[in-house]
Amino acid sequence: MTAPVEGGQVEKLATGIEGFDLVAGGGLPKGRTTLVAGTAGSAKTVFAAQFLAGGITQFGEPGVFVTFEESPADIRRNLRSLGWDVAAWEREGRWAFVDASPAPDEPPGVTGTYDLGGLIARTEAAVRRIGATRVAMDSIGAVFAQFPDAGVVRHELFRVASLLRALGVTAVLTAERLHEYGEVARYGVEEFVADNVILLRNVLEEARRRRTVEVLKFRGTVHQKGEFPFTVMPGEGVVVIPLSALQLRQHSSAVRVSSGNAALDEMCGGGFFRDSIVLVSGATGTGKTLLTTEFVAGGAAAGERCLLLAFEESREQLFRNAASWGRDFAAYEAAGLLRLVCEYPETASLEDHLIRMKQLLAEFRPQRVAVDSLSALERVGSLKAFREFVIGLTSFIKHQEIAGLFTATTPRLMGGESVTEEHISTITDSIILLRYVDMFGEMRRGVTVLKMRGSAHEKVIREYRIDDSGMRIGRTFANVSGILAGHPRVTTPGELERLRELFGDAGA
Amino acid sequence: MPGYRLTLYIAGRTPSAERALANLQRICAKDLHGQYEVSVVDVTEDPQRAEQARVLATPTLVRELPPPIRRVIGDLSDHAAVLVGLNLAPVEGA
Numbered sequence: 001m002t003a004p005v006e007g008g009q010v011e012k013l014a015t016g017i018e019g020f021d022l023v024a025g026g027g028l029p030k031g032r033t034t035l036v037a038g039t040a041g042s043a044k045t046v047f048a049a050q051f052l053a054g055g056i057t058q059f060g061e062p063g064v065f066v067t068f069e070e071s072p073a074d075i076r077r078n079l080r081s082l083g084w085d086v087a088a089w090e091r092e093g094r095w096a097f098v099d100a101s102p103a104p105d106e107p108p109g110v111t112g113t114y115d116l117g118g119l120i121a122r123t124e125a126a127v128r129r130i131g132a133t134r135v136a137m138d139s140i141g142a143v144f145a146q147f148p149d150a151g152v153v154r155h156e157l158f159r160v161a162s163l164l165r166a167l168g169v170t171a172v173l174t175a176e177r178l179h180e181y182g183e184v185a186r187y188g189v190e191e192f193v194a195d196n197v198i199l200l201r202n203v204l205e206e207a208r209r210r211r212t213v214e215v216l217k218f219r220g221t222v223h224q225k226g227e228f229p230f231t232v233m234p235g236e237g238v239v240v241i242p243l244s245a246l247q248l249r250q251h252s253s254a255v256r257v258s259s260g261n262a263a264l265d266e267m268c269g270g271g272f273f274r275d276s277i278v279l280v281s282g283a284t285g286t287g288k289t290l291l292t293t294e295f296v297a298g299g300a301a302a303g304e305r306c307l308l309l310a311f312e313e314s315r316e317q318l319f320r321n322a323a324s325w326g327r328d329f330a331a332y333e334a335a336g337l338l339r340l341v342c343e344y345p346e347t348a349s350l351e352d353h354l355i356r357m358k359q360l361l362a363e364f365r366p367q368r369v370a371v372d373s374l375s376a377l378e379r380v381g382s383l384k385a386f387r388e389f390v391i392g393l394t395s396f397i398k399h400q401e402i403a404g405l406f407t408a409t410t411p412r413l414m415g416g417e418s419v420t421e422e423h424i425s426t427i428t429d430s431i432i433l434l435r436y437v438d439m440f441g442e443m444r445r446g447v448t449v450l451k452m453r454g455s456a457h458e459k460v461i462r463e464y465r466i467d468d469s470g471m472r473i474g475r476t477f478a479n480v481s482g483i484l485a486g487h488p489r490v491t492t493p494g495e496l497e498r499l500r501e502l503f504g505d506a507g508a
Numbered sequence: 509m510p511g512y513r514l515t516l517y518i519a520g521r522t523p524s525a526e527r528a529l530a531n532l533q534r535i536c537a538k539d540l541h542g543q544y545e546v547s548v549v550d551v552t553e554d555p556q557r558a559e560q561a562r563v564l565a566t567p568t569l570v571r572e573l574p575p576p577i578r579r580v581i582g583d584l585s586d587h588a589a590v591l592v593g594l595n596l597a598p599v600e601g602a
Contacts, residue, residue: 114567114568116565
């Protein structure tokens, strides 16, 4: 990561915490102490430890962990589950503990004035011994619990902060908060590390836990404002989802890829754009999974790898469906052109789903990705979380410059729109609607391309049928209006004439 | 006859360290009747000893013998608190 140094700007030190450095404008202020405050269970300790682990594994920078609460043995064990072998780093002289956790014997009596000279001497010695450039202290509240005189502790922690500054190390101090939205930290600790404050939250939102990180202030340097969701992953630790910090690079690629259906390609003006996101919206049974299958097959025919993330149907079912339309998923898989991942939406939070999808994309490096259906994920989190998830996924896919196809199920059979549509229609490049048309006592189906960014496309609604070769798109619905609104109405030729006169040319 | 083994941890020759040393001398002479062994560790010179003993506050006085280990913090000016904290039996009464 780069650390921008512009006139008078504080230099940044990349933490190595994925996504966080983007949110923090490059990392933590270098050579300063940053307060990381959060309620119980807000992943403060993981954040502090990961700041050191990131330094060790990514930048070759040794770190000192001063623990006031948990024993080093507990921390080693906890961090091992995240994939970090602290004991090995200790042997290599890249990690050192200062064990300031309460001794097992009874708390010492106070016989007169005291200071925390022992803590300061031990911290300095550990930093010098391994040449540490990073220090984590976890957590400040436990120091106040160990010593009865809060005034002395506050004063001594101020001395610790001065020492760290003098040593030139970048430090993270964690502190407890009682409430998610309230004073920064207990005991007024922000008074002595006032310059840089990060808040970690763990909020109950619609019966689900949602973690966020917010850079409250970085004195003299820039950072992103507001809360960013994050998750704690086994083997990775804290992963921040930088959302609005992502830049939406607009690609004007004119390269087209086939949707897998020649007639649909034609309707789109020659196929989908390679680096675009297409949303297919329709009620249940309109053929969304079929379009997805054709999209996969279209990729396979062109020798492109496709990642299919299915949240509604099982693997067996998808294989059977594909076979019934003459598409052989097993053969695509064997040829390495298809990776099919089926999951229940409820198995993970949206943040975890997003990170898993990113991992799959990074691993498989497909040219196409299909999500069937995106709307199945709506119920996993709050609306806000869903929207953030969709934005995160969309921008990630766009960065990869691959073609994406999402499906959304509309709640009503006729017309209507889904939450998914409402939230992502402005983000997607193209929207294809699949709609039931109730005519003369018969359910028929119609397809239309509602939007095609950067290209001309057909504006008519065509009828289609589904048979054993897939989706057969036919002629336009002549003399019918109100299909999209869910109230198809056959209009007489006379009325059509009148409409044409009203709108100039009401046809294509 | 094994008496007391005490270690006083100080951080440099600060006023409170000086007070602690003077108070400790007085306690040894008055309350321990020669049955003691005292060492003084300056944590700024020997931080490793402080690490091993997990000393945070200075001055800290640790009673290493007889077991169990007991410790008090502060400059030892509160005589009664020292006796209670280190569980030093007032000898003359017995």
